[in-house]
Amino acid sequence: MSNSFNIEKIRADFPILSRKVNGHPLVYFDNAATSQTPSQVIHAIVDYYENYNANIHRGVHTLSQEATDAYEEARETLRAHFNAAKKEEIIFTSGTTHGINLVASGFASELKKGDEVIVSALEHHSNIVPWQMLCEKTGAILKVIPMTNSGELDMAAFQDLLSAQTKLVFVNHVSNALGTVNPIKTIITEAHKKGAAVLIDGAQAAPHIKADVQALDVDFYVVSGHKMCGPTGVGVLYGKEEWLNKLPPYQGGGEMIDQVTFEKTTYAGLPHKFEAGTPNICGGIAFGKAIDYLNEISFEAIAAYEHELLEYATKQLLEIEGVTIYGTSKEKTAVISFNIEGIHPYDIGTIIDKLGIAVRTGHHCAQPIMDFYKIPGTVRASFAFYNTKEEIDAFVASVKRAKIMLS
Known part of the structure; x- marks a missing residue:
């Protein structure tokens, strides 16, 4: 220790x-519902609102530049923590549910009738319902990896579920209800053999396990700040650059655009393409401080x-x-x-x-x-x-x- x-x-x-x-x-x-917040993070929140509260990425004035620098520094902190290849692969969200829905919305244009998506029997509702909605919209078929009496996934059954029609696999890293740590590296490897993309719900794992997204070779990994000693209302979606470039924006509005005319709009590059509107600036900064705090302990x-x-x-x-x-x-x-x-x-x-x-x-x-x-x-x-x-x-x-x- x-x-x-x-x-x-x-x-x-x-x-x-x-x-x-x-x-x-x-x-x-x-703590599985929400973790508590250390003084170091609370002080970061107070410091933001007392000293440099301003909107980001748009202003030339000093406060806006300071807020932008702090927000982007937090993005870099999260990139380093999860070992993403690029800072642009870190998308700020309102939490895990937001990240999952963002990906599900994007895949609506990728799936067709008869395609198959796989979830596990150990999932939180937020990693079940969006995929059910996606299947209803696209005609894709939802399949479920069964669980055993010990609360583990039946990996032999998972192998049998995989097919040439499998396009997506969604599994939590850790079960919120049971604490089971799933063998996600194996799941990712086997799914990729079939050409399927994989999203891992890391909400329950992230407070306990430092996930290396490049070592895992995962396509998407989602977490919430409030389970990692950070504030509520902020989270992160990691996505491989090639997937994030391929998927359409989740929401339209300010920040996510390049050029807007009434005839046509072009979208901004990553990560801003998926960050429409004014973000939870203070939340993102505080999330970065929470990550620093956890890493200092180790x-x-x-x-x-x-x-x-x-x-x-x-x-x-x-x-x-x-x-x-x-x-x-x-x-x-x-x-x-x-x-x-x-x-x-x-x-x-x-x-x-x-x-x-x-x-x-x-x-x-x-x-x-x-x-x-x-x-x-x-x-x-x-x-x-x-x-x-x-x-x-x-x-x-x-x-x-x-x-x-x-x-």
Whole structure:
């Protein structure tokens, strides 16, 4: 573990972790929904609005130039982090869902009736619904990689689904509901053998795993800033230059144009072709600062520490009679989805909230996974590098208390 990993120092960077909820110290275990924000990122947001708030790429005045420089510096930070070949391959979006819809919209002109697209049974709704809409529009056929009882993808079935008609494959890097880390390198390689493009939903992986898009040879990779200690309302779509040049713009408006007349409009080059309108300037700058913060700690140290938390919490929860954990893959991030026999997950979540414990309950926008297990939902505890074993102790004690009250 990195020498820079000091849990007390790290927790001091997050002001919200010192607050109380219902009279109890906050234990925040809903990190898969959104991470908390360190002071370094908060200060960057305040600094922008206090000192150089201006629109970008258009003004000759000093504030506009300063804002433009900071925004483009953040783009370069993200390019380096994901190891994109060019800065132009980094498109700022409002988040993962925006990035997925941008690509789906572009492929409407690439698909025809009878073409096949593949998603997995482990997907978030945002990586299911856009492709269903695309298939309805184009006549393409949607196929699904099945999952196993352990919450892993059936890779033999995936091989059988691939065909000469496969044009697109969409898989998440990590399941938001189960924490499963999918074998995306294999999926990308096998899909490319059939000439198919691949989009990876990296929203849940990016806080834990540093993806190298060139090493993966992935065509598209999408992430959200708010899951990586950044603000809400900003994300990134990485796309290979050849694909981004090929796809039509997602939205029309300012910034994404080259020349406009009432007879014809020509579009700007990358990345501006896909960034119509005034962007979330402050959000993009703050996202870059969040990436810097995470890299200063190091993703290797983060992964090692979170794995300790995962093993510690898993062992304790399984000692509670009646607990079932869903998602037991060998490779997983720090997420535990569980139920207690005979008790609705919502009831557990409600009671432990009274004790200051924040978890997520429900289907986690992954209803097909819940249908597979024939359950209404789960209690999901998702850990981050600023959580502690003492917080896990408090969480487990609260679950035991809830079980007594609800049994």
